[in-house]
Amino acid sequence: MEEKKKYPKPSIFKPLRHLKYLFRKPVSHPLDTIFTEKNAEYLNKNNPFRKNKIKNSVPRTAPDNIRGFHVNDWEKCIGCGTCGEICPTAAIEMVPRHDLPRVAGELQQRPVIDYGRCCFCALCVDTCTTGSLSMTKEYVFADSNPDSFKLMPTETWQDQEVELGYQKTEVTDLLDLKRVEMEHIEPEERIKSYIEVVRGYSKEFAKQEAARCVECGVCTASCPVQMHIPQYIKAIWEDDIEGGLKQIYETNPLPGVCGRVCTHNCETSCAIAQRGEAIAIRWLKRYIIDSAPDEMYEKIFNEPVSEVIEAKVAIAGSGPASLSTAYYLRGLGYHVDVFEEKNRPGGVMSYGAPQYRIPDYAVEKDINFIKKIGVNIHTNTRVGTDITLEELEKKYDAVFLGTGFFAARKLNIPGSDHPDVMGAMDFLPITRDFARGAIKLDEINVKKSVVVVGGGDVAFDVARNCIRIQLEKYGKADVKLTSLETLDILPGSDDEYIEGKEEGIQFFLGNGPQEIVVKNGKIKGLRVWKCTRVFDEEGRFNPTFDSEQETLLEGEQVFFSVGQAPDYTFIPESLKDKVTIERGKVKANKDGQVEGLDWLFVGGDIFRGPDIITAVSDGHRAAVAIDDYLYTNAKKKEQSEYVKEIREAIRFNNPDLALKPTRKRTLN
C-alpha cells in the first residue's frame, strides 16, 4: 500500500450540473395520490395557508396483481379452511357461522384474518379450493387500536366495493386439480368377460392421489356413515395402511364393497371438485382394503369379542344393512344370527351388482371378517317359510329386517306381459350366477337385440350384462337403452354412462315407453314418445310426452329397470296390521325401530334406501338402537376394558343423517 493510486482528477464543476434538476418537474408523488380522503381532509383543514389544496385524494392505484387486503366471496366460499391450513403465519382462523345454511359440501365456518400476523404472501389465495378468496388493490390501513386488525373478509373491504388485485391463475394454483389416472381395462377387452373394469391403484399412484387431498373434511357430512375420509387418505399418503384400515372399520364394515360400488356422495361434495376433479375417495378406500393383508384385520378387534351381553338378535336378510347391523351388534357384544334365503350371503352385493364391478372375492373378504368376529350366517333359510317371524320373535330378543327390494317392477304398458319382457331384479341374479359358473349360457334368456328401459345404475348393469352375454352367445351385441331423463338429469352415474358408451350401448335418452310391439308372438320393438318434461314445476315426478315425436326402438326383448319392489310376504297375518307400509317402505322412527313393535327394527331399502352406504348407516343406527333397547334389561353385561372401548367407539361413531349433495354434471 505504499504507492497510492492515482485517480483521474475530479472536477468540482461537474456536480454543479445537477442544478438543472431545479428546473425539472418534481418526481415526488402528488399529495392527492398518497392520502386517503379522511387524511386529506385533515391536511386541508390543518394548514391555514394551503386550505383545501388536496382535492379528491385517493392513494395511488396499485398495479393489477398487487397483494393487498383480502376479500372473500361468501357465495362461493365453502368454509373448507384450506387457507388457514396453508397460512405460514397462522393468521387465518376459521370461526363458526351457524347462521349459514347447513348443506353438503360446505362447512358452517368462514375465515377471519389477523392482520397482526398476515404476511401478504397470498398462498391462501393460491390454495383456495373454490377461488372465493382474493386480494384487493387496497393497501392502506392504520389504526390506533391494535384490536381492530382482526378482520373477517367479506365481498367488500371496509364496506366498500373495491377492485381486485392478486387473484389465482392456473400457474399459481397450488392445488392439484387433475386426478391420478386410474387404469381401466380397455372396453374391447373387458366386454369379453366379467373381469373387473377398474384395476385399482398401485402404491405409488395411490400416494400421489392421496397427496391431492387438502384434509378439509367437507366430504364427511355428506357420507351417510361419516367415514374418517381425510384421515384415511392421509394414512395412505403416509403409507400407514394399518391406521387407515382401523379408521375405515370404525364406520364402515363393508369397505371392500363400498370401495367399488359406493355412490360416492363424498366425491360429489369434495372441495377439489369445486374447480377440478374430485379426489378418488372410493378408489383410495379400495386401495387400503386391497393392500391390507388378512393378518392386519386382526388388529381391528385384536381379541375376539366373546359374547358379553346375554341377548340375542335375529337378522332377516344378509344385504348391506343386515351385515352392518350384525357387525356392530357383534361389536357391542350381542349374539347375532343372520338368515339368508339364497345360498350366498351378501344380498345385493352378491346378487345385484354385476361381477365386473364388484367381484366375489371382494365381497367375501368383507363378509369373512364379519363372520370371523362371530356373526352366524344361516344361508338357504328364508324367513317366512323356513322360519317364521313369530318364531324369531319368541326365540330372540330383537329382530332386524333388512330384506331389501328384490322384486322386479314392470311398467304397465301394452305388451308388458310378454314372456320376453323381464325385470332387472329377475335378470341380474341370474347373470351373477352365470358369472360364477353356476348357470350355463343356454339357460339364460337373452335375445340378439335388446331394449333396456331405465336410466339408473341398475339399467346400465342390465345393459352391460346383456352385452357380455350376447357377445358370448351370438358373437355380437345390440343393446339399446332408453330413459325418460335426458343426459343432464340422468340418475345413473357418470362412470356408468362413459363406460357403457365405450362398451357399445346405444342411447335413446329422453323417451317415454308407450307400447311393446308384439307381432306373431314375438317382440318387434318398443314404441316410445319424446318426453317433454320429467318433473313438474313443484319438482314432483310427473312426465309429459309429445305424441308427435314417436320412435320405434327395434328389439326382440325388453328389460325394465324402472325400480325395484319389496317383498313383504314373510310378515305374518298377526303382525300385518301393526306394521305400517307407506309407498313400499316400512314406517319406523329415525333409528329404524318400528312404531308399536319395539323389538322389530328395519333398515336398508325397505326403510330408507336407496344405496349400499345408506343401508350401512341404517345398520349402524339400528345396532345402537337395539343396544339401547336391550342393554338395560340384559341379564349379563360385565365387560372388560377392551370391550368397553369398542362399545364406546361404536356408539360414538353412530352416524347422523347425511346431507345430500347437489350434483354437478361434468358430462355434456
Place this chain on the structure above:
Amino acid sequence: MTNSINNLELVKELVSKTTTILKEENIDVQQLAFEVNTCDIHHVLSVLKSAGWKQLSYLSAVDWPDENKFEVVYILFNWDKPVYVQIRTKIDRENPSIDSILPIFPGAKYYEREAHEFFGIAFPGNPDYEKQLILEGWDDIPPLRKDFDPSAYSDRKFPSREYPQDYSVTDEKNHSLEKRAERKARAERLRTGGKKQ
C-alpha cells in the same frame, strides 16, 4: 467451465489420497460432498487449502437426533478451479466437541462461535467460542437443536394477542363443527406410526 469434470476428478483424487472417504456424493457438476472421519478433518482441510481451496464458504452443523449425532459441515471453494467441496463429519451429540480449524482458516472464527451458540458444539482452539454472539441472555437449550421447540418458548415468554371480537355466530343446538372436530381427533388417535412426514 469447460474443465469442470477434470476439476471434480482432481478433488476426488486429492481427497481419496488423503483420507478414507465414508461417503461420496456428486451433487452437480461443480459440487462434491465427502463424509470423512472426524480425526481426518484437519488433514483434509489443510490439503485442500494448499491445493487452492482457500476460501471457507460455510461452516455449520446439522442435528440428527435419531442417530444421536451432530454433523459438522465445511464448504470450501476454489475460485480458479471452481468446485464447491462439502466436507462433512459426524460427532457425538452428547458433549459435542471438535477441534477448531482457526489455524487453517482464520475466517472460521465467527462461524464456529455461531455453531456453538446454536448447537452447543465446543470448538477447543477457538479462543472466543464460548462467548455469546447473537443471542443475549439465552436461558434454554441451544435453539437450533431439533429438540428445542421455539413455539413453546415463544408462548411462554411472549404473550399473543387475544382479540376481543371473534366474528362467530353460534347456535346452542348446532354441534356439527364440534362433532366433526371430535371425530377427527378420534380418527387421528387410530394412526399407527407409518412414515412420519
Place this chain on the structure above:
Amino acid sequence: MKEMKLFLGPQHPGMHGNASVHMFVDGDIIKRSYLLPGMLHRGFEKQMERKLWVNNISLIPRVCVPEPDINEMSFATAAEKILKLEVPERAHWIRMIILELARISAHLMAYGGLGGPTGNYTLMYHAHVDRNLILDIFEKITGARVYHQYIVIGGVRQDLPDGIEEDINVFIDDLERRLVEYRDLGIDNASIVKRIKDTIMLPEEVVWELGVTGIGMRSAVNKPYDVRKVVPYARYDQVEFEVPVSDYSDARARLDIKIKEIQQSIIIIRQCLAKMPEGPVRVKPDRGQSMRWTVPKGYAYAPIESSRGEFGYYMVSNGGTSPWRVGVRGASYPQGLLGIEKYLPGTRIDDAALWVDTMGICSPEIDR
C-alpha cells in the same frame, strides 16, 4: 492516552441496519473494535425447518431486506438441486431479470447510502428515487414492492405481466443515462473523492484471510471472481457481461465497481429481454396439493452472487414436507464480523461507517 468506547449504531444515522459497531478509540484512531450482531435475529434457520416447502417462500425473502430476491433464488436452486428438477427455460430468464434488477436496487441503495457518512444528501435522494422506480417495476411483476415471493421452487410464481418489457426498457435506458450523473455526484466529485480515496484499504492477503467475496474481493485481487461467471446458475453462461475488477481496494474503487456493475446489470437485462423465449414459467416440484409436496433426501449448497458477494443456502432434506436444515451463508459474514474485528483497528472513527457501507454489510443476513 485513555481508551474510550464508542458505539456506532444500532441507532446511528451512519449505520446501515440494526447492528452495532463497538469501537475503542484513542483520539480519532480505532484501537479495538467488534460488531455486536443479533439485533435482527429472528431464528430463521429454525423457522425454515418448521415451515412447509411451499410456505418457506413467504419467509425467506426476509433474510436480507435490501435484496430479498437472492434468498428466493438460492432457496429455490438448492431445492431444485436436490429434486433434480428442470426449471422451464423462460423461468430462468425471468429470474435473471429479477435478480439483476434487485442487484441494481441494492447497489443504488448502497451507493446512495454513501450520502449518509459523507453528507452528500443529493446523491442519496437521487439514488433512492431511482430505486423507488425499480420497486414500482417489482410491484407490477410480483405484486409487492419489497417482499416479492416470486421465485419459487420450480420456476417463478407467475408470468410477466403484459407490457412490462417496455417499462423495464424505459427504466434501464434512463438509468444508463443517469449513471454519468451518479459518477459526477459521487466518485468523481472532488469533495467526495478527497474524503473516500485511500481510506479503509483492503489488501489482497486480508481477502483470503477473511474469506471476503464479492466486490470487496474483486476490488483487491484484480480477477473476475464472480459466482455468475465461475459457477454459472440460471442462464448466466448464455449472456455476455464483464466483471469489473481493480487491483487497489479503497472505498472509491469499490464504489467505482458498484457503478460499473450497475452498467453490466443493465446489459444483462437487455440481453435477457431479447433472448427470453416464450413458454411455461413454472413446474410443480411434486404431485398433489402444495402442503404435501416433499423433497427427497439430500444435501445441496446453492451459491448465488449477491450485491455483497457469494450468498448461499446450505440445504439438507430428510424427504419430508419441510426442510430438515437450512443454513444461510450471509455474504457479509466475513467482512461484517471478522473484518470489523481484525481490520478496522488502525483506521479512523469516521471511516468505520464507510467500511460498513462500501463493503456491503447487511445486518439481517448476519443475524438471521
Place this chain on the structure above:
Amino acid sequence: MLSTKFTPKNKMTKAEIDRKWWEVGDYFRRNSLWLLMYCTGCCAVELPPSMTSAYDMERLGMGPMATPRQADILLVSGYLSLKTLRRLIYTYEQMSEPKYVVALGSCPINGGIYHDSHAVINQLDQYIPVDVYVAGCMPNPESVLNGFVDLMEGIKQKTMNGWKRYHDHFEWYKENQKNSLGEVIVHDEFHQ
C-alpha cells in the same frame, strides 16, 4: 338572581392555562414531527423512499432526527427481537416528552410471520405504549404516510397519549419487560 358572588372573567385555573399551552404546543408539534432514525426491522427499508424525493415526507413537516432526545416519534419498523427490544426501551426512555410510538407492519401487532420464533416478541404494546399501528407486510410508503397523518390528527384530538399511559402503568410495563427480557439492562463482554 340571588348570587352576588363575583367571579373574575378572565381568570383561568392553572390546569386550564396548561391545557391551552398544550394546545398551542400541539399545533406546532404536530406540524413538525421529528422521526427518530432507528431501523429496528425490515419495514425500515420502505422509509428511505418515504423520506426522499419519491414520497417526500417533508411536505408533512416531518424529518429524520439522529438523536432520541430531540425526536418526537419512535418508529418501530417491523419485528423486534429481544435484543432490539432492550435497546428500544433504553431509547424510548431517553426520549423527551411528549413522545409518540408508531408501529409499522404486522409484527408489532401480533408477532407477524415470526409469531412462533424464539427471538421475536409478539405484542409491542406489552412493553411500551403504541399510538398508531400501520398494517401491511411491509406497508407501502403511502400507508406509512397515512399512518403519520393519523398520528397528527390524533395529536390534535389529544388521543395520542401513550407516553402518559407509560407513566400511569409504569409498573405493569416494567413487569412485562422483565418477564420477557429477564433483565432490561445487560452486562456482558459487549457492555463492559
